[in-house]
Amino acid sequence: MLAPMLGRMSSLPARSQRPPAGIPDSPLPGPYPVGEYASALRARLRAFANVQLIGEIVHLRAARARVYFELRDAHGAIPCAVWQRDWEAIVARIGEPPTDGAQVVLAGGCDYYPGSATSSPGFSFSVSDLRIAGEGDLLARIERLRKQLDGEGLLERQKRFELPVLPRTIGVITGESGKARDDLLAGLARRGWAGRIVWAFAPVQDRHAAPAITKALGALAGSGEVEVAIVARGGGSLADLLCFCDETLCRTVALLSVPVIASVGHHTDRTLLDDVAAVSCSTPTHAAEAAVRLDCNRARGEHLAVALRLREHASRVRSAHDFHLSRAERLRDHGRRTVVGRARQLALLSRAPSEHIERQRARLHQQLREIRAGARRRLAGDRTANATRALVIARKASSTAHECRERRPADLGRLALALAGHDPQRTLERGYVLAQDPNGRPLSTVEAARGAGRLRLRFADGELNARTIEEER
Amino acid sequence: MSSQEPTLTTSPPSQPSYEAAVARVEEIIRRLDSGEASLDETLRLIGEGKQLIERCAGELAAVSGALEELKLDELVARLEREATPE
Numbered sequence: 001m002l003a004p005m006l007g008r009m010s011s012l013p014a015r016s017q018r019p020p021a022g023i024p025d026s027p028l029p030g031p032y033p034v035g036e037y038a039s040a041l042r043a044r045l046r047a048f049a050n051v052q053l054i055g056e057i058v059h060l061r062a063a064r065a066r067v068y069f070e071l072r073d074a075h076g077a078i079p080c081a082v083w084q085r086d087w088e089a090i091v092a093r094i095g096e097p098p099t100d101g102a103q104v105v106l107a108g109g110c111d112y113y114p115g116s117a118t119s120s121p122g123f124s125f126s127v128s129d130l131r132i133a134g135e136g137d138l139l140a141r142i143e144r145l146r147k148q149l150d151g152e153g154l155l156e157r158q159k160r161f162e163l164p165v166l167p168r169t170i171g172v173i174t175g176e177s178g179k180a181r182d183d184l185l186a187g188l189a190r191r192g193w194a195g196r197i198v199w200a201f202a203p204v205q206d207r208h209a210a211p212a213i214t215k216a217l218g219a220l221a222g223s224g225e226v227e228v229a230i231v232a233r234g235g236g237s238l239a240d241l242l243c244f245c246d247e248t249l250c251r252t253v254a255l256l257s258v259p260v261i262a263s264v265g266h267h268t269d270r271t272l273l274d275d276v277a278a279v280s281c282s283t284p285t286h287a288a289e290a291a292v293r294l295d296c297n298r299a300r301g302e303h304l305a306v307a308l309r310l311r312e313h314a315s316r317v318r319s320a321h322d323f324h325l326s327r328a329e330r331l332r333d334h335g336r337r338t339v340v341g342r343a344r345q346l347a348l349l350s351r352a353p354s355e356h357i358e359r360q361r362a363r364l365h366q367q368l369r370e371i372r373a374g375a376r377r378r379l380a381g382d383r384t385a386n387a388t389r390a391l392v393i394a395r396k397a398s399s400t401a402h403e404c405r406e407r408r409p410a411d412l413g414r415l416a417l418a419l420a421g422h423d424p425q426r427t428l429e430r431g432y433v434l435a436q437d438p439n440g441r442p443l444s445t446v447e448a449a450r451g452a453g454r455l456r457l458r459f460a461d462g463e464l465n466a467r468t469i470e471e472e473r
Numbered sequence: 474m475s476s477q478e479p480t481l482t483t484s485p486p487s488q489p490s491y492e493a494a495v496a497r498v499e500e501i502i503r504r505l506d507s508g509e510a511s512l513d514e515t516l517r518l519i520g521e522g523k524q525l526i527e528r529c530a531g532e533l534a535a536v537s538g539a540l541e542e543l544k545l546d547e548l549v550a551r552l553e554r555e556a557t558p559e
Contacts, residue, residue: 165491166532171545188540195536200545216545223548294491296533303530306498310522313505317515324512 038114038121045123050109053078053125054133057102062087071106071125080106081124090130098132101139105131142245146272154254158278161259166294167227169196171220171258173213176201180232180263180284187288192296198226204233204264210246217249221258228291229256231273232263232284244271253277263287428460438465491532494525501525 022031055071055078062068067087070077082090091097098104107129115121149155170188174180181199188197200216203209213231220226231244243249244264250272253260262277263284274280281287428434435443436456443449449468457464489497501522504510510518 162490166536168532168535185540193536194538194540196541196543198543198545198548219545219549223552225548225552292536294533296536299495299529299533300537302495303526303533306502306522306526307530309502309505310519310526313515314519317512317519320512 035114035116038112042112042114045110045112048110050107050128053106053108055104055106056139057098057104058100060098060100068124069100071104079122079124080108080127081111082127082130086128094130094132098130103133103140105133142272145245145247145250146275149250149254149272149276154251155275157254158256158260158276161278163259163278163290163293164227166193166296166299167195167291169198169225169227170291171198171200171223171226171229172232173200173202173216173220173229174232174284175204178204178232178234180234183234183284184230184232184288187285188292190285191288191292191294192298192300193288193292196225198223205240205243207243209243210249213243214246214249214252217252217256217260221256226258228259228261230261230263230284230287230291231277232287234284241265241271244273246272249273250276261287261290425460428458431460434458489525491529494529498522498525498529 020031022028053071055073058070058072058077060067060069062084065084067082067084069080071080087097106125106127108125108127111124111126113122113124146155172181172184174184176199185197188194198220200220202212202216204213217229217231220229233241241264244262253273253276259278260276261279261281262271262273263281263286264273265271265282270280279287279290281290434457435449436458437443437448437452438454438456440456443452443455449455450470453468455466455468457466501518505515505518505522
């Protein structure tokens with residue numbers, strides 16, 4: 001439509017050389033070089049009158065030089081761009097940067113970037129000014145409903161559910177051909193869970209979605225077998241997720257008798273279903289983990305470990321029981337022995353006094369007998385010894401008397417004779433003379449007599465003094 | 474306000490949940506490991522622990538076979554058949 005218009009543009013450069021051949025038999029002018037055509041298009045678009053537009057900001061994003069977003073309403077949209085310096089001025093004026101969903105009035109006009117050999121072309125509404133017109137209708141309506149549900153306590157009802165740790169049956173509402181189904185199954189498989197899944201396939205993004213999901217949730221909960229329900233889809237833009245902000249659906253979920261896990265959006269787009277549900281997950285994988293809170297693979301190992309520990313303790317108890325049993329038997333034997341021993345001891349003790357007296361009496365009698373016998377033996381011994389001693393004395397006395405009477409006189413005579421035999425007088429009587437010095441000492445040699453000079457000569461009948469005179473021969 | 478309302482539960486209140494059973498078993502093991510339990514208590518705890526762990530293992534075994542998948546319509550049809558008196 002624009003080509004004929006552009007064909008008439010005076011700005012198109014005059015062809016200095018012959019243009020290449022066009023499509024044969026085509027009534028259209030050209031061919032023109034695309035760059036020239038793009039430049040002409042930009043000029044033409046820029047010639048459009050600048051206007052003001054009203055709509056909601058969607059997909060707001062900042063690039064290095066410009067800020068981009070779409071301006072939408074129920075019937076259409078247009079891509080918009082603002083130079084960074086203009087955006088900063090707008091933000092400074094309105095106080096805070098506009099966000100997705102904001103209802104705004106824009107001032108500006110059409111622009112076209114013709115691109116180049118290495119960059120893509122693009123159309124945009126070049127914004128020169130912006131004014132906040134109020135929150136977007138869509139988001140404002142959702143926010144109003146959120147507050148209403150919250151005021152009725154419906155946002156909290158599902159939160160009070162105690163989710164089963166290990167459900168046997170899980171109901172899942174999702175698109176039949178969506179990737180969410182595979183992700184969910186993979187998440188459950190990673191948990192080691194292999195229970196029962198009841199699939200309730202439903203559209204998840206058009207106007208039929210909310211009623212179908214509501215009906216499926218009612219059927220799942222009504223079955224009485226589903227312990228937890230998951231509503232899952234792979235995500236999408238906020239507009240795609242509007243069905244999950246349906247009032248009837250949200251009220252149904254809030255009043256449901258089973259906990260619902262919502263996994264319909266992502267971090268940036270939060271639906272009312274996320275607020276109403278018991279748990280909100282960003283991905284189907286997380287939803288699987290929330291539905292089966294127990295890691296079954298690990299739990300199997302833990303059960304084994306616990307069972308082994310219990311068996312170990314039971315074994316200890318058995319050992320202790322055996323030990324106590326043996327001790328009890330030993331105690332019983334010991335008790336029996338003790339009783340018998342005590343009985344014997346008692347019997348002995350009962351006889352003990354008389355036996356003791358008897359033993360003592362016998363011992364005294366024995367001692368008495370021994371003392372008497374000892375005394376008799378000692379008396380007899382003494383008597384014998386005395387008799388012997390008396391006999392010895394008598395014999396000694398008799399012997400002494402005999403000696404005194406007979407032997408002693410003879411002995412005296414003999415001794416007298418012996419003495420007499422040694423008397424010098426007797427020798428003198430036989431004619432011998434005893435030479436003595438004047439002092440009476442005997443002179444037994446000639447030399448002694450020569451030396452003495454004077455001699456006393458003793459004869460049997462008297463003494464004679466003499467002098468030694470030697471005559472020479 | 475709503476936080477004061479009782480917690481909803483999906484399991485019958487008479488039976489302890491899997492989580493409570495596991496917690497009780499752990500408590501039993503701790504008590505047994507402490508060596509402070511008397512013989513009577515030890516025997517009682519072992520019996521209780523065995524029952525609980527068997528129950529937990531039973532619950533785990535119920536979701537340890539092959540994954541069973543059925544569509545909601547099939548479930549509804551089966552429930553209707555079961556509800557219809559013969």
